[in-house]
Amino acid sequence: MSSEHFDVVVVGAGLSGIGAGYHLQTLCPDRSYVILEGRAQLGGTWDLFRYPGIRSDSDMYTLGYSFKPWTQAKAIADGPAILDYVTQTARENGIDRHIRYRQHVKSAAWSTDEARWTVQAEGPDGPVSYTCSFLFMCSGYYNYAAGHTPEFAGAADFGGRIVHPQHWPSDLDYAGKRVVVIGSGATAVTLVPELAKSAAHVTMLQRSPTYVVSRPSEDRFANWLRAKLPAKAAYGITRWKNVLFSMFFFNLARRKPEKVKERLLAMVRVHLGPDYDVGTHFTPRYNPWDQRLCLVPDADLFDALKSGAAEVVTDRIAHFTPGGILLEGGRELAADVVVTATGLELQLLSDVAFEVDGVPVDLASTYNYKGMMYSGVPNLAHSFGYTNASWTLKADLTCFYVCRLLNTLQKRGLRQTTPRIGAEALKPQPFLDFTSGYVTRAMEKFPKQGHRWPWKLYQNYAQDLVTLKYGSVDIEMEFSNPVPTHAQKRATADA
Missing domain, CATH: 3.50.50.60 (FAD/NAD(P)-binding domain)
Known part of the structure; x- marks a missing residue:
């Protein structure tokens, strides 16, 4: 099966994925990208949920994108208005042309020799393969296929x-x-x-x-x-x-x-x-x-x-x-x-099966880096919003930081960026410090956070704004340039 290559593959065309597309083409205009969406339409949560009265529980001045002003009178907007806002953003900026629909990503395998991910998806006509230099997961945090419903007697x-x-x-x-x-x-x-x-x-x-x-x-x-x-x-x-x-x-x-x-x-x-x-x-x-x-x-x-x-x-x-x-x-x-109305089923990175150099990755055994990457896993980021504020505030900062990493790699002539835990050991803490049932049910499947920056989540927008926009990208981050194997070198020379 042949693979189509992009500099960046974004998974998910919801609020986060559309924001990722905007930041990529604004801050990394020379990089190619594609957005793979498992459903038939963009919008994510705001297209999936159709129950009566569906609306945001955050104000649209913070749930909206930093680059696209919310201009409607209502700050607490209903679902259709939010979906229209996301759709307009995609259309006005040409992001919709980068979306491939009905592409349900199943697995992603990283090759250090090639410094690229191979992403396997299930399309409407069967399996589809993509390769990319960087994989950006913007697929939300819950299972789109089913919500949580307890077993009720009778x-x-x-x-x-x-x-x-x-x-x-x-x-x-x-x-x-x-x-x-x-x-x-x-x-x-x-x-x-x-x-x-x-x-x-x-x-x-x-x-x-x-x-x-x-x-x-x-x-x-x-x-x-x-x-x-x-x-x-x-x-x-x-x-x-x-x-x-x-x-x-x-x-x-x-x-x-x-x-x-x-x-x-x-x-x-x-x-x-x-x-x-x-x-x-x-x-x-x-x-x-x-x-x-x-x-x-x-x-x-x-x-x-x-x-x-x-x-x-x-x-x-x-x-x-x-x-x-x-x-x-x-x-x-x-x-x-x-x-x-008994809650969601949390799902980390859409349950995609990851492996690095042929070894399966157990994300639950990793530490979360700056709220978006995983210890020992190269060129992979995840957009995960705040629990104590609007989702998009953190999603915007995550997109900005991913673009910083991509531009740093290009500037330094390198291909791989991997979070590495430094000399000081980390004391494990739960990924989310929340007591909600939907959180506690799933925490064993999520990575841990540490007791110190950059492995600890502070849930603080002002602090994240400073560290992610202006702080060093080198703190416990390894930038490298994998050397292809001899066989690959010979194949390249023969070509």
């Missing part, structure tokens, strides 16, 4: 319909129906107020509460500023305002968790009134930012609860019944439709 006996938000059926009619949404995360708090607009009644059934914060869907400061300044200047100022505020709030939550917790719960009481049982339904057992906070625009969830169109029930499921769900507390929730 589910087969349920007379209604059970659906997962990741694969929302287009023919589902919930108007006038009794709906139970299982879960308390971002998806659940998005679905409940939207479903409540036409369902007979919606119940959010949670095993334990999550911190929920209301925020205006429109950023009045940003809209005012855009009327006074050029779009790019207004966007940049608003972006930094939101970044700094989120950093301040996160650090405050780490330093004074009880004070922040008290403030968050007080805000919920303001919305729901003094008689609502906030202690049971909105008071988590963990501290703020041990898990990601749930954002609700314009208090829509609280409004649905106050109107009676929706309710929150905090209990455990005993088993399903033909007419609904029996709880351990004894109550039975009547339901025509059950939505299992």
Whole structure:
């Protein structure tokens, strides 16, 4: 099978992959690249998820690209608007011409002799092979094929319909129906107020509460500023305002968790009134930012609860019944439709099988370098966003750093860049310091981080901006120029 060669192969045409294409053609204009997308369309998450009310839980001034101002009035945007934004970015910059669709990458093998990856993909007409000098994984962090659904006793006996938000059926009619949404995360708090607009009644059934914060869907400061300044200047100022505020709030939550917790719960009481049982339904057992906070625009969830169109029930499921769900507390929730908003299945690098010089790579045994590369693995980077801020903030910095590496290799006349652990041994720490179920379920499959830079993730945009944009690229990084074997030299000479 013949292989098509590119300087860079990008895997994934979602928010990260389109951003990678822009940075590559802007900062490395003489390098060729291709984007391999396993699905039939670009957009990633924002094309895959079609459930009612799908929206961002980050503001678009930070979730948007640094190079393309968000100009719509709503800062908390819905899924179709975000997909349109990503699609426009790809089309306006000619990135869409570099995308190969229905290319599901299965494996990647690095050859030190050739200083290149051989990437094997499954295309619509069978196996396809590509080679590249650098492999950039922008495929997200979860399994696109299936979400996480626990085994519920008696589910087969349920007379209604059970659906997962990741694969929302287009023919589902919930108007006038009794709906139970299982879960308390971002998806659940998005679905409940939207479903409540036409369902007979919606119940959010949670095993334990999550911190929920209301925020205006429109950023009045940003809209005012855009009327006074050029779009790019207004966007940049608003972006930094939101970044700094989120950093301040996160650090405050780490330093004074009880004070922040008290403030968050007080805000919920303001919305729901003094008689609502906030202690049971909105008071988590963990501290703020041990898990990601749930954002609700314009208090829509609280409004649905106050109107009676929706309710929150905090209990455990005993088993399903033909007419609904029996709880351990004894109550039975009547339901025509059950939505299992029970989370994602985390997946590292799309479960691609990697090998270096014929030896399989166990990424779980590696250390993560600067939040994007892996110890001992050459010319491979992974775009992975922040857990405490917008995904794209880190994705943008990762793209910029990858381009720095590519330009350093070219400038020095070298072909290989490999993170190497220095003389000081690393103390292993989890890849993500988060207690969310979808994280804890998967951490054993993820690489470790160390106790010091550049092997430790600080989840700090300002710090990463300085180190990734302006810091040295040589810290515990080996740049080299593999020498081809004698057989390869002879083959080259004979050619």
